[in-house]
Every structure is written in structure tokens, then in C-alpha cells.
Amino acid sequence: MGVATRIFRYFDRRYRLREPVEYQLNKRIPAHLNWTNCFGGITFVCFSVQALTGILLAFYYKPSMPEAYTSVLRIMEEVPFGAFVRGLHAWTANVMIFMATLHLLKVFFISAYRPPREFTWVSGIALFFVTVFFGFSGYLLPMNQLAYWATTVGTQIAGAFPLVGSYAQLFLLGGGKISGETLTRFYAIHVLVLPATIILLLAAHFSMIRRQGISEPL
Numbered sequence: 001m002g003v004a005t006r007i008f009r010y011f012d013r014r015y016r017l018r019e020p021v022e023y024q025l026n027k028r029i030p031a032h033l034n035w036t037n038c039f040g041g042i043t044f045v046c047f048s049v050q051a052l053t054g055i056l057l058a059f060y061y062k063p064s065m066p067e068a069y070t071s072v073l074r075i076m077e078e079v080p081f082g083a084f085v086r087g088l089h090a091w092t093a094n095v096m097i098f099m100a101t102l103h104l105l106k107v108f109f110i111s112a113y114r115p116p117r118e119f120t121w122v123s124g125i126a127l128f129f130v131t132v133f134f135g136f137s138g139y140l141l142p143m144n145q146l147a148y149w150a151t152t153v154g155t156q157i158a159g160a161f162p163l164v165g166s167y168a169q170l171f172l173l174g175g176g177k178i179s180g181e182t183l184t185r186f187y188a189i190h191v192l193v194l195p196a197t198i199i200l201l202l203a204a205h206f207s208m209i210r211r212q213g214i215s216e217p218l
């Protein structure tokens with residue numbers, strides 16, 4: 001008997017794992033599903049990569065005005081695999097937005113937003129905004145020229161919204177212009193607020209999908 005089988009038996013005897021594992025492995029997949037149904041799952045894989053690489057980056061990144069840029073330089077030049085992990089985090093951020101967009105378009109064109117899946121769609125829209133906001137808030141963190149000007153433009157766009165715009169801009173910047181306050185806020189949003197929000201939204205999204213199953217073709 002192989003080591004893996006022995007380990008499995010050890011835990012199976014204590015926790016009766018065979019039943020749930022067999023249920024998952026033998027579950028029937030509806031015949032109408034095709035590769036486009038993987039878009040949501042691929043978006044989730046991207047999120048998992050982001051969580052893992054983000055934690056690794058947080059071990060070295062310093063969220064303060066004098067140290068942010070130099071800590072990123074250190075990650076790129078001195079930390080073992082630092083450039084790889086940072087590159088993976090930055091590229092997967094783009095792939096995640098791209099895959100979430102494909103997933104959104106797919107579920108829109110098959111009309112999967114119709115009853116009874118209205119709230120799966122609504123939670124999806126919220127997930128989409130959170131995903132984009134992850135990208136926007138992460139962009140400032142290296143505190144280089146690109147980050148500075150992208151955030152200047154982004155917060156000005158927020159400021160142009162009717163009624164709430166100026167409040168949103170003030171809230172994001174933590175003052176009249178980009179400063180250490182802005183960096184602290186963006187860091188808190190990027191590593192605390194958005195991860196907590198996305199986990200809650202994903203739990204809602206997945207539990208509704210589990211409950212209702214994937215939609216049938218019209």
C-alpha cells in the first residue's frame with residue numbers, strides 16, 4: 001500500500017472522508033457545459049494566486065512614503081524570487097480582470113442573470129468592481145511616477161462623480177493631494193478592506209451557485 005493511501009486511510013478511519021471525497025469525484029457534470037464555463041473558476045484561481053503572492057510581498061513591502069519605493073526595489077533586486085513573485089502578482093492582477101470580464105460577458109450572453117439567479121448576478125457585479133478596485137489600489141503601492149500619476153488621474157475621475165465625487169476624492173486621498181496619508185489608505189484598502197469584502201462576496205456567489213446549480217440553456 002502506498003504512503004498516500006495509508007495517510008488517507010488514517011484520516012478516513014477518524015473522519016470518514018471517503019463519502020464526501022467520492023461525492024465530489026463522481027458528481028455528474030451537466031452535458032451542456034463547455035470550456036466557457038471555466039471562466040469563473042479561472043478567475044478564482046487568479047484570486048488564489050493573488051492572495052498567496054500578496055502575502056509574500058507583504059513580508060517585504062513597507063507602506064510609508066520614504067520607504068515604499070525602496071522596499072519595492074529591494075524586492076526586485078535582493079529578495080530571493082522577489083522579482084518573480086512581484087511579476088506574478090502584477091500580471092495575474094491583469095489576467096484576473098480580463099477573466100472576470102470574459103465570465104461577466106459569458107453569463108450575460110447566456111442570460112444567466114434571469115430568475116432565480118438575480119442575486120448571483122448582483123454579487124458578480126460587486127465582485128467585478130472589487131476586482132477592478134484591487135487593481136487600482138495596488139497601482140499606487142510602488143510609489144513610482146506611474147503609480148503617482150495613475151492615482152492622480154483615478155482619484156480625479158472619482159472626484160468628477162455628481163454629488164458624492166468630491167467626498168470620494170477626499171476620502172481616497174486623505175487630503176488635498178497624494179501624500180503619505182493616501183498611501184496608508186490605499187494599503188489598508190488593498191490588504192484589509194478588499195480581501196475581507198471579496199471573501200464575503202465569493203462565499204455568497206459560490207453558495208448561491210451550489211444551491212441552484214449551473215443554468216440550463218434557454
Ligand code: HEM
Binds near residue numbers: 040100
Ligand atoms: C472574482 C470574480 C468572480 C469569480 C471568482 C466567479 C466565480 C464563478 C464560478 C466558479 C461560477 C460557476 C461556473 C460558471 O458558470 O462560470 C460562477 C457563476 C456565475 N457567475 Fe461568477 N464569478 C466572478 C464574477 C462574476 C461577475 C463579474 C458576474 C456578472 C456580473 C458573475 C455572475 C455569475 C453568474 C450569473 C453565474 C451563474 C452562471 C450560470 O448559472 O450559468 N460572476 N461564478
